[in-house]
Amino acid sequence: MRYISTRGGIEPLQFQDAVMMGLARDGGLLLPQTLPTVDTEVLDRWQHLPYQYLAREILSLFIDDIPQADLEDLIERAYASFAHPQVTPVTKRGDVYILELFHGPTLAFKDVALQLLGNLFEYVLARTGGFMNILGATSGDTGSAAIAGVRGKNKINIFILHPHGRTSPIQALQMTTVLDPNVFNIAVRGTFDDAQSIVKAIFNDLDFRDRYRLGAVNSINWARVLAQVVYYVYAYLKLRKLGSGSVDFSVPTGNFGDIFAGYVAKTLLPAGCIHTLILATNANDILARFVSQGDYSRGQVQATSSPSMDIQIASNFERYLYYLRGEDGAAVKADMEGFAATGKLDLSAFTARVAQDFRSRAVSEEETIATIGAFHREHGYLLDPHTAVGVKAALDLREPSRPVVCLATAHPAKFGEAVTRAIGSEPPLPLALADLANRESRCVVLDAEVETVKEFVARNGLQ
Template sequence: MQYISTRGGVIGHYCDILLEGLAPNGGLAVPERMPQIDSVDLERWRHLDYADLATEVIGLFATDIPRDDLARLCRAAYDPARYASAEMVPLRDIGDGLTLVGLSEGPTLAFKDMAMQFLGEALDYVLEKTDGVLNVLGATSGDTGSAAEHALRGRDRVSVFMLSPQGRMSAFQRAQMYSLHDANVHNIAVEGVFDDCQNLVKQLAQDLDFKKAHRIGAVNSINFGRISAQIAYYVWAWLRYTDRLPEAEREGVEVSFAVPSGNFGNILSGLYAKLMGLPIRKLVLATNENNVLDEFFRTGIYRPRSAADTVATSSPSMDVSRASNLERFVFNLLGRDPHRTAATWETLADHDTFDLSAEQGRFESEFGIVSGTSTHEDRLRTIRAFFESHGVTLDPHTADGAKVAREHVEPGVPMLVLETAKPQKFADTITEALSTPIVADAETRALFDAPQRVTMLPADAEQLRALIEKSALR
């Protein structure tokens, strides 16, 4: 399968896009055609374990990786020894018609592990085949950074330069990242918000000479390798939910998914699963107070906010104003027309907004996407309510998802809420919600006590270039 840019032109095959990040013209890689699955595929996959299912799903996109090699990569990435639950992704009923999809059983207690563990294995595989090295440049609002660093730490052919916004992550998130002292891990705290970090990544990625000279790649969700790996857990969740039904009633059962959303990569993976043929009715997008995406899906008008207007919230991983993966959705919305997509992003660059309100009616009717906003008080109430009613403690981001999910539950349609992280990563908010402090276990205490290593940097592309030039693998 070939991959094309949302703004035009062929990029290459799957192994090529794993290393590239942004396309040379600033667009994002998408498959030239969306592979399809049907009820026969789903039933054939029903009894597979997670690693084998991931091999089947990712294999639809990674056609240039021999199947035996891909199976080996998935077996390493999804080794149960790396995860807290033997089920890998357990499902749990939590009341109010909601089922929690447990995506946070991996080494950094966040859903990002589900894709990042695979990406770490796949990057090593491609670089070994090509005798190359890669300097990963990424931005994180919280969980991407730690998941990437834990997946890539200690690897000989990959170094990681991870930008994070100073003072905008939880203490647990900072400790998970900054306590790593591996020689190939470089933590950079940027003066600003996540969007400032992301803008720096894009500036350097669009400097093609610098990118080539320093072999710059990406692990943010602009990397399609992550999107392809995330599609697997939507399929898994559908299979595990329908396992509960009598065999004769399983085929074609529609479920809805509620997805806390920041950079739009997680819910985009669900959209791709739907477009591939997985029976998904609705994709419920939940935002926090930085609700640019909710405004867009309600009105069709996209108005990213400035760094000054992007507020710090108690669900910090969603403190995003400019969602990179929205371009992939708009590409589909505009009939996969790269010229219209490029023109839309030129309008955004010129006016800091674009208007697709003429298409807004299709967001739900064609793509199944609905949206809503959750505030600090909403998430406190939601955390408290589910703890009191079912003894389950939701992290703040998952609470945002559950709050908005309840607004879109339909009779007879299961609502699956994607868990994004474990609550101990956000102890202050959980303590505020439940009036009971989370007691840190020995592992958490050791994490907080470990010395931290981080470089402070202003939001300045030239200073970032100089740092990378000094430390990049060659």
């Protein structure tokens, strides 16, 4: 399996090289040259596999430059830290199924990919020598999960940018209370989109990137998306075992990474296994507008109770655009350059094509809080605000004849203020979060300027 750029400007890479490159050197995103597919006989074989074994089977379809024994070890170590033996269990509540993705060390779905990615970085560096400086941006959960994946690892420093004051208090503390000397937290005075733009600009400075051997942990890194494909297949197989041949998924998303993993899973499985991906957004509805109208245009970021989705530039969207454009890298390059210049893309010509993969719903702040409250009253189950966005969209758009699986992307205790508004009391804190407020923290606040962040990385990075 070889990997190429959505913009067509690089030679094909092996998987390990793609992991270490992160963002393609032509500014595009990396993808497999071809997306593999499986048949029903393979699904029969996979049907009863534990999560770790299924992960090995799926990852092996995309990875041919890591020996099987090594890949098994990387996977086993990645998920040994998860609190639930099924890693990502599925539970039924009312008219929907909930795919719980918050049983990792930082209680968010990002752990599923970032525990594995941290091991991959360490594995490749051990074989090739050298060092890396990881640079990433987070709207909330990616930062703590990335830090947890690489804290204390040799030959790796990590620099995480988050929007100052725009994450939940617990999300910020999960990052800033990690005091390992290889961890650097940077709060930028701006939005997540500002932080993400800074990271992309620094990666596109190829001299700086090479000098400091920058690595990517955001979902611009293909390994992040690949690891997330597994839980879609795992959940589908759970429902297949119960007699459901076709399943929908509802995905709260702002950056298009998690739902693009669903698209890859939809392509991987036989036709119809995953029927529809319900794309759920909050008030920051650029992706919902794209699905319903073909209008991909940047707006002002609105702060909500689901801050990980407070995004108006979806960095993974380019991967799906590549397939919309018939795998034409030059067309994608022109589109993304146009979007960078104008903040707009008219993709209305593709609305019918997009409808084959997605349905969409933008969920308001009032609806989010109301859904948390109603779901708790009716089913005794507590949703975090991101998951509530996905559940509300699922309840409104589901087909009664087909089960829908809602991705539960974070533990509700990470968003205590929103949950308290919804149910009238604070959610109980799990042990992992109970004493965060009493721990020492470390963070630097910087202006949202590329050169300011570069100077900080240069001063503190490995070289």
